[in-house]
Amino acid sequence: MRNAEVAGVLYNISELLEIKGENTFKIRAYAKAARAIEGTTEDIEKIALEKRLKDIPGVGESIAMKIGEYLATGRLQYYEELKKQVPEELHELLQIPGVGPKTLQYLNKELGIKSVEELERAAKEHRLRRLVHFGETKEENILKAIERYRQRSTRIPLGIALPLVKEIVEALKKSGFIEKIEPAGSLRRRKETVGDIDILATSNDAHAAIEAFVHLPVVKDVIGKGSTKATIVTREAIQVDLRIMESKSFGTSLQYFTGSKEHNIKLRDLARQKGFKLSEYDLEEISTGRKVYCESDDGVYRKLGLLPIPPEIREDAGEIEAAISGKLPQLVEYKDIKGDFHVHTDWSEGSNTLVEMATAAQKLGYEYIAVTDHSKALGVAHGLSEERMLAQIEEIHKLNDTLSDFHVFTGVEVDIKADASLDFPDSILKQCDVVVAALHTGQKQARREITGRLITAMENENVDIIAHPTGRIIGEREAYDVDIDAMLDAAAGTGTVLEINAYPNRLDLSDVNSRKAKSRGVKIAIGTDAHNTGHLGLMEFGVDVARRGWLEKEDVMNTRSAKEVRFKD
């Protein structure tokens, strides 16, 4: 599939046009087409071949021609010429807050500025303040913005942001000045990483609520404080905004501040088509000026004649169309989860015993876990020898005899070695209920080798699940070079289940890849990769990814009861 590749070209064109200062709507048209293609599960080459490109919403005569040219020749004349016209370095300047395309063009024309360094020098030499439409303040602000840009914090993993927000929300509730409170933004959409955190609330005393917020123990700095909004920075250098809204506007506000931006643009467009103007304050009927207020953000969707769209899929990736046609997925929920398929014990690198892990899982209301300690090749993790593996199986059988209403599946996280062979012979694997295979070594190998190793593993009838299928670690390590489409096809062909590893710095498969897997009929198992009893609680993060990937109950193995759990026959 070359969908991502084609979308990438269109995104680049959109950005180049932006730097050139072209018509905003033309810029948006390219970005819109790119998004539509990115979100299409059908192969773009197939669509092009069947001359159906213009059926894609946002793709018209001109863009269809360009896609055709690019797919056929691997090049696009228009794109090449654009790249020649726009110096590469200019791009970075758009990252400076306050510098947009117009300013960029102007500075380039007047002062020949092409890079952040040149802009900084011009500001320090006070050459900016002499320009028309510029002044002392703007010049100083640009210097500050460059400073901020250089120290910009990377996005925060959801695993860190979520507990922090819970702490803040609880503390604010205790203050007594808060009525309704809800975190919004990418955190509410459960994106794997979040930028700044936005919290919305209603209050009987906005002033007191703001004061309570800026004096919370987590606060390190107060950046801004007004009558209805305050911005703080926490000890962990995370920026948090609190906005106090009027109660009657809470639904529209929550809808607006939850985003995504792209989702909001399309929703407002749809509202307009239906004769309404949607803002964060209200839904206004254009012909009469009558204002409609919504208690909840679900209410906003209902008033527009849509089914409520869960926050996790508000990305303008087909969810609005699905809501219109009544075909929204019934997303899997945490309460559907009956067990965990990736659990370690102190037999390998875990810190709790078999019994402790089983008891903790039972307390969570689960019916089962699969114990999947490492195999011997992973020396650093005290991988099990074949003898110890058999001994563990024996012990689990004994444990099961003592348990009621709970089952421990025997299992292993078997290493896929650099030569594509598995770390245990079939004779051992056969004795495990659940075989999870994973690639831990040789991650630098070429795409062909890596993909081949994974496919070979999946072709083994004893291998049930591929753990953390791309190997990425958020903020630390890129995914290994695997051909995702080939892997998904092999999973579909062999009936191998792919994991969503719920560990917050893995979340692998990702949301996008999970959705791709679903479109090919590949089943998913969520595994926490727990190394202690506390880690079992990470399941929620895996469910978040599944929901963002549009997965429904039947797509997820963990929703099956212990008796219904079946992998390859």
Add this chain to the structure above:
DNA sequence: GCCGTTTTCGGCCCGACTGTTTTCAGTCG
């Protein structure tokens, strides 16, 4: 550049903020 139960031309999401302006353009979220 796209698109059409108001339109094949004239729209295209909305509102706040900022700094530079005396009425608004650019940028942001």
